[in-house]
Amino acid sequence: MDSGITVTGTGQATGAADLLRLTLSVGHDAADVAAAVAQVAEKTDAVHAALSAQGVTADDLQTSSVNVYPQYADSMAVASYRASHSLTVTTRDLTGFGRLLNAAVDAAGNNLGLDHLQFDIEDKKPLMEQARELAFAQAREKAAQLAALAGQSLGSISAVAESYGHAPFGVSLAAGKASDAYRSELSVTPGENTIQVSLDVRWSWA
Numbered sequence: 001m002d003s004g005i006t007v008t009g010t011g012q013a014t015g016a017a018d019l020l021r022l023t024l025s026v027g028h029d030a031a032d033v034a035a036a037v038a039q040v041a042e043k044t045d046a047v048h049a050a051l052s053a054q055g056v057t058a059d060d061l062q063t064s065s066v067n068v069y070p071q072y073a074d075s076m077a078v079a080s081y082r083a084s085h086s087l088t089v090t091t092r093d094l095t096g097f098g099r100l101l102n103a104a105v106d107a108a109g110n111n112l113g114l115d116h117l118q119f120d121i122e123d124k125k126p127l128m129e130q131a132r133e134l135a136f137a138q139a140r141e142k143a144a145q146l147a148a149l150a151g152q153s154l155g156s157i158s159a160v161a162e163s164y165g166h167a168p169f170g171v172s173l174a175a176g177k178a179s180d181a182y183r184s185e186l187s188v189t190p191g192e193n194t195i196q197v198s199l200d201v202r203w204s205w206a
Contacts, residue, residue: 005203009142017121
């Protein structure tokens with residue numbers, strides 16, 4: 001077995017968010033599947049148009065889920081059918097959340113739900129590099145200390161394994177329909193996002 005030492009170093013880097021992603025859902029109940037799907041399609045098209053008018057590009061609008069399912073009465077008989085279409089909207093205007101939400105509400109009315117919003121960083125490479133450097137420095141410091149305690153000297157590095165973690169700031173919202181609470185523009189605070197890199201580094205003894 002190769003003699004040496006393996007240590008883990010962890011580094012973190014934090015940066016200001018520059019992206020906002022929100023998930024909007026359009027849902028409708030109807031007596032039959034076709035009617036439910038048709039109403040959702042119409043309302044979803046209206047939401048698309050409203051967001052486009054607010055400057056959201058086609059590349060920043062993405063379908064995240066489409067569902068159609070029966071809803072049952074207490075007797076377990078089918079009472080109606082529900083169709084839903086969820087959209088993920090990406091914007092770089094972090095102050096425009098309330099404006100986009102109001103536009104979607106105007107387009108879909110009480111068929112609209114706000115499910116989730118998340119702040120993120122578009123280009124994570126500089127933070128990744130900073131966190132990686134900090135992780136390696138910590139690993140080297142640990143290895144040097146342990147080598148000294150063991151009466152050894154560090155040789156060359158024989159292996160490095162990296163793991164990565166990203167903690168974007170997100171808010172989960174109770175799924176619900178548009179209401180009077182959406183009539184005024186809501187403001188949200190972006191905060192900061194943290195990138196964490198862990199390195200498992202193996203040194204051979206000199």
